[in-house]
Amino acid sequence: MLLINCPYCGEREQEEFTCGGEAHIERPQNPPDLTDDQWADYLFLRQNIKGLQYERWNHAFGCRQWFNVARNTATDEILAVYNMGEKPPQLESNDPLTPCGEPPIGSGNFSTSKK
Amino acid sequence: MIKRPKKYSVFSLVKNALSYHENWQPAWRNPEIKKEYDAIIVGGGGHGLTTAYYLAKNHGIKNIAIVEKGWIGGGNTGRNTTIIRSNYLWDQSAAIYDHALKLWEGMSQELNYNVMFSQRGVMNVAHNLHDVRELKRRWNANRLNGIDCEWLSTAEVKKFCPVINTSPNIRYPVMGATLQRRAGTARHDAVAWGYARGADAMGVDIIQNCEVTGINMNNGNVTGIETTRGTINSKKIGVVSAGHSSVIAKMADIKLPLESRPLQALVSEPVKPIIDTVVMSNTIHAYVSQSDKGELVIGAGTDGYNSYSQRGGFNIVEDTIMAIVELFPLFSRMKMLRHWGGIVDICPDASPIISKTHINGLYFNCGWGTGGFKATPGSGWVFAHTIANDQPHALNAPFSINRFSSGELVDEHGAAAVAH
Amino acid sequence: MRLQNNKNLNQTKRIGFIFDGKKYYGYEGDTLASALLSNNVHLLGRSFKYHRPRGIISAGCEEPNGIVQLELNEFTEPNRRATEIILYEGLIAKSQNRWPSVKYDVGAINDLLAPFFPAGFYYKTFMWPPKFWKTYEHFIRRAAGLGDSPKKDDPHKYEHYHYHCDTLIVGSGVSGLYAAKIAASKNLKVLLVEQEAQTGGAILSSNKHENKINGKNQTEWKHQILDELKKAKNVKIITSTTLFAYMHYNYLLAIQDLQPSKGKDKKNSIRQVIWKIRAKKVILATGSIERPLTFNNNDRPGIMLANSVSKYLNGYGVKLGKDIVIFTNNDSAYQTAIDFHHHNINIAAVVDVRNNIESDIPLKVRNLGIKIYSGSIISNTTGRRKIKTVHIKKINENNVKVLNCDLLCMSGGWSPTVHLFTQSRGKLKFRDEDSCFIPHQAHQNSLSIGSCNGVFDLKNILKETYSTVNFFLNADKKDSLDGKVFESETIKIGKQENAWLINKKNIGKSKMFVDFQNDVTAKDIKIALSEGFQSIEHVKRYTTNGMATDQGKTSNVNALGIISELTGQDISDLGTTTFRLPYTPVTFGAMAGRFVKEFFDIERTTSIHSWHVRNNALFEDVGQWKRPWYYPKKNETMDEAVSREVKATRDSLGILDASTLGKIDLKGRDVSEFLNRVYTNAWSKLAIGKCRYGVMLGDDGMVVDDGVTTRLGEHHYVMTTTTGNAASVMSKLEDWLQTEWPELEVYLTSVTEQFGTISLNGPNSRKIVESLFPDQNFSSESFPHMSYKEFEIDNVPCRVMRISFTGEICYEINILGSYALSLWNKCMDIGKNFNITPYGTEAMHVLRAEKGYIIVGQETDGSVTPVDLDMNWIVSKKKYDFVGKRALLRSDTVKEDRKQLVGILTVDPSIVLEEGSQLVEVETSLPMPMVGHITSSYYSPNLGRSIALALVKSGTKKKGAKLIVPTVNKSIEVEIANPVFVDPGNERLLA
Secondary structure, X not given: OOEEEEOOOEEEEHHHOEEEXXXXXXXXXXXXXXXXXXXXXXXXXXXXXXXXXXXXXXXXXXXXXXXXXXXXXXXXXXXXXXXOOOOOOOOOOOOEOOOOOOOOOOOOOOOEOOO | OOOOOOOOOHHHHHHHHHOOOOOOOOOOOOOOOOOEOOEEEEOOOHHHHHHHHHHHHHHOOOOEEEEOOOOOOOOHXXXXXXXXXXXXOOHHHHHHHHHHHHHHHOHHHHHOOOOOXXXXXXXXXXXXXXXXXXXXXXXXXXXXXXXXXXXXXXXXXXXXXXXXXXXXXXXXXXXXXXXXXXXXXXXXXXXXXXXXXXXHHOOOEEEOOOOEEEEEEEOOEEEEEEEOOEXXXXXXXXXXXXXXXXXXHHHOOOOEOOEEEEEEEEEEOOEOOOOOOEEEEOOOOEEEEEOOOOOEEEXXXXXXXXXXXXXXXXXXXXXXXXXXXXHOHHHHHOEEEEEEEEEEEEXXXXXXXEEEOOOEOEEEEEOEOOOOHHHHHHHHHHHHHHHHHOOOOOOOHHHOOOHHHHOOOOOOOOOOOOOO | OEOOOOOOOEEEEEEXXXXXXXXXXXXXXOEXXXXXXXXXXXXXXXXXXXXXXXXXXXXOOOOOOOEEEEOOHHHOEEEEEOOOOEOOOOEEEEEOOOOEOOOOEHHHHHHHOHHHOOOOHHHHOOOOOHHHHHHHHHHHHHHOOOEOOOOOOOOOEEEEEEEEEEEEEEOOOHHHHHHHHHHHHOOOOEEEEOOOOOOOHHHHHOOOOOOOEOOEOHHHHHHHHHHHHHHOOOEEEEOOEEEEEEEHHHEEEEEEEOOHHHOOOOOOOEEEEEEEEEEEEEEEOOOEEEOOOOOEOOOOOOEEEHHHHHHHHHHHOEOOOOXXXXXXXOOHHHHHHHHHHHOOOOEEEEEEOXXXXXXXXXXHHHHOOOOEEEOEEEEEEEOOOOOOEEEEEEOOOOOEEEEEOOEEEEEOOEXXXXXXXXXXXXXXXXXXXXXXXXXXXXXXXEEEOHHHHOOOOHHHXXXXXXXXXXXHOOOOOOOOOOOOOOOOOOOOOOOOOOOOXXXXXXXXXXXXXXXXXXXXXXXXXXXXXXXXXXXXXXHHHHHOOOOOOOOOOOOHHHHHHHHHHHHOOOHHHHOOOOOOOOOOOEEHHHHHOOOOHHHOXXXXXXXXXXXXXXXXXXXXXXXOEEEEEEOOOOOOOXXXXXXXXXXXXXXXXXXXXXXXXXXXXXXXXXXXXXXXXXXOOOOOOOOOOEEEEEEEEOOOOOEEEEEEXXXXXXXXXXXXXXXXXXXXXXXXXXXXXXXXXOXXXXXXXXXXXXXXXXXXXXXXXXXXXXXXXXXXXXXOOOOOOOEEEEEEEOOEEEEEEEOOOOOOOEEEEEXXXXXXXXXXXXXXXXXXXXXXXXXXXHHHHHHHHHOOOOOOOOOOOOOOOOOOOOOHHHOOOOOOOOOXXXXXXXXXXXXXXXXXXXXXXXXXXXXXXXXXXEEEOOOOXXXXXXXXXXXXXXXXXXXXXXXXXXXXXXXXXXXXXXXXEEOOOOEEEEEEEOOOOOOOOOHHHHO
């Protein structure tokens, strides 16, 4: 279970939060002008990144505030927490060595770029 | 040429026993990588192996490579709770899952490999009036789609599965269930190994420890892949990489409607037979069956965030065990032996994508979410057709990637025992 | 045989227990294993596959063989390790997987047939005839499994306990205790967790003559440290507590056996507690596990791990044999010889695979006059139920010396217990010199010390513990040890020699067990490799090595070594399988904790609930709410009760507890604009004091919720939602406001539980409100349908809305929850003259269906748009945008042949269709094309016939068309109708 540093309440157990998925997907201002493909892009298509992902979390069983989290989805490390409306911070992430990041042998360990 | 494995039988077993088992041949080769193939399948899980198998068997395309980053069957194929059924609500789903179920029914004999497909029945339990209405809707649809399905009253549930708690006084009492008798479980690893052996025997190269690092394209056509073991050329590439589908798609600049989530499961210590069927409950989020070895096999729900770490929160596991103990109070003193996580690629409508893409020769088979194992042979069957003919089989036409633009979704959120 | 004065035991207290029907005695402090062994009971069970006789091989949680069924009836537990059960008076245990008895087991025939059951045999057989798998499986399943599942409900309870600390120390051996002392002296909040009932770890198997710390024997040293720690207020020590999971962010889980020595507690007492620990820093001092050696017939009872034998001897005073042979590839097993020597028990021989044995401990053994066979192996053993002889031979020579023995102690080296370290995602590296995986890079804030870090000799353990723990816990933060460090003498340790496979040439003909419980032999591993299963994970899955209840604690590394021997690959190139949680098996009941039975899920009830209970309501679960379903009177069937409630409501007056509907209070400058965006219709012009129905969509255009929203003031609305969606709608609205439209000033408050809602329906409802609020005018002119007023009753303010979900005149009174019951009683009292009838959700469903009102979640399923529901009128064409608008224009959502809401009438009016029935145009062979399904279906007592609602392909255009409902037994003819069956002109509603 993750430990999330709510910008309003401090560190709390992940159980108190819900995740709202990828951040910085803005609802289009001009829906009538969009094609079905463009609407699908907003509605359904996701980067689903392995590595550094910017995502939205809500302290649902706490202050009920939404905020953004930068997390490495390969290792579940939370790298930063920042407010709604803020630009994503530029971060050094411990991204996978190869696209999958899994070592070629066994299945015990996970390899990332930092030593 | 290496010696092909002989046909397996009691006689071959006895014969090998007499030679102290010194003469078994590999079930599949460890081949040299060729420069070019007629088709490359990315992902050596069940769906990838069946795709190659049926490409060779049904479509005569035998110059195929399966490239697998680790070991075959090591992803969700080897991590699921092995439930097989076809009692899906919508016609499109019912058709493809039942096609798969029919293939399961002859699989051991076809492959000459015992996948231990055990048609012990799957019960989907209702706990409130809404469940009853929805399950009866599914039961009626199944019946008219020619899929065996029965409605059981609470008393019939108890009779079919005596260890379930049907007391009316529990928090969410059992109000009936659907039962598909043809449904059941299978030995998951054996499915991968059996298809690998079958595909290999037809000439398919199974290349393990080979990770794809790039997709080569030219003028909107695929030309091959880059891997950790070099470039491999092919004009047809079928991607069947489950949780990592978005990672591969990114190499071709494609965005998919997928989210990769942790899905956890666990087994108990082995005990003598105690439950003879598969029980699934949507409302209280639990499903359980007993493996032939005697372990209770229990599936939990997905975690609520994307992750590729093959690990979820223990709170999800606890919730599932609470539901198991609620439904089966006698299991309270049983013990969790082993727990693991997989990465499931989930579509917004909880149905898969088996589709061409806008890049010629590049095909995706993904989005099976929490329920892909049961579809393994059917998925490979239609995906092989799609790759061979460059157009979908009638069974997977509804599962095109374009449905997310048109809105013609196949919403199966009620399909799994555990909410997606 | 029991020696006197043992540190683990209270030998003044004798304890009686029963194993396999026979009574034995042990002492307080014994484990079941030590007690059985002291009674010379070695044979404890039969193996999984070949039913070979098996005895205890270890003294801890790694035990693969000594597993028993503990206790009877509701207290029973399968597969308990005898080495972990603390003995208590009256304990009952029996052996498993044998019939009729552990001595004479019919299943032992499998051992003779073993050549035909190699790894993976079941994949190659049982395929014909195809239908027979079920039969084969029946017998295979009965042969498999170990113990028996309980058959009765668990009489015990379980709890969860949350704990936060600065430093968590796992393991209380030398390094763990030392680390605790250092951490305590830095004034940190320390939790020390020990899996065994007694602290000490390897100290428990030490003798008092050697390996002293600062001149004290280890037991004295332990007590000195423990005394200090117990006095410190910042240290908590818990024993009988196994740390079983190391997860994200130093979140660790441990399971504690409460009073394990008491065994059977009273029913309902708490048996186990799961500790959920969040630690700032974690120190792993989990020790190491001795490895068996892999030689022919290495599984007989009486063949045990050398260090475990020492533990039974030094800790429990159990003398396990008198003709003792030791077989080893390293120095540590020599200590067992010395331990026996201190008790004047002679060792017949030490067999060592190494040639040059010049280090300190072996020399000491040699000087004691014990015969050492160097460069030798044990090639075979004999003895059916207990070991009788060993065959000793020089490596590469054929002469065999047969030696009688009743105990063979083996040591194949040590595996650091890195399970928790790897669970935390730390990386391992393989150390060749003594063939062990040791921690390499920690992934979380943790430190491994002692033998789990690959440090095996006492001197270095003390030295490294001091320096690394100090550094880890901040070197600058002074401890109060004043440089007083612990030290031990220098001992020269000889190099270990790998001996993964003792008889490499004869694998096919031998039985060299690797995984004892799962009966995996070296031959099985060889078969797997030759069949192409090369990855360690494949070998594991094909042979089942390491998948038994001990999770491969003694077999995993040996399997790797054997693969390495057979394939010539380095072990470091093979990698490991994943070390999975839990470290040892964890009781389901403990995982569920208190959240079972009445605490499984919270039960939400309205403030009027007690009245419903008193008046015999049956309840329906709607989400977590308990809602009255119907109120049967004496001898009434459900149909009769519902019909009575429905009829009374239409004819005169019905009363419904509608408190469960979600209520959201919206205030702020921009509420009207906000509603414009989240609902399909327009809100800006809604007058204060008016109510409006709204449908809420997702951005995919599908209906997610509906309800009536009332404008209380210029900037103040109250929204109602469906009962089931109240929380999700609230969350979604907050999401839009906080993340997408922060420019809007809107404040949301959930007020569902603050208000009780009483809904008065029927032509006489006006009489009630007139009586409740005598000064007010309730005429339709002054208080029309879809309007709202605020009144007071006995000085308590009430919100009264004239809205309707039945099609009758209806007043919904919202009052503070604490007054709702009193108001309900008042209504019932006044209503007596009008046959006021409380009705439940079932009658509510019938009433609304008669009127053609939908229920979200029943008429909709996430694939239905408002257009499909024939609600074009509510979808604004003028608004540029609202949530869901764009999606309504997609190529599929604009299709005309979508499934649409219609009414359905059976040709035979007495037939009530089953909800969920499918509709077809013509009956064909299967599969039969379906055109829709019945969403709602009831008998309407007002119409005297059945009615139904359905979603039907192109339904709106097909009014009057005939369809068929094919049920299991018969086909029912139906006709598509208008979905409004009662009062289509709204005369009753607006009266």
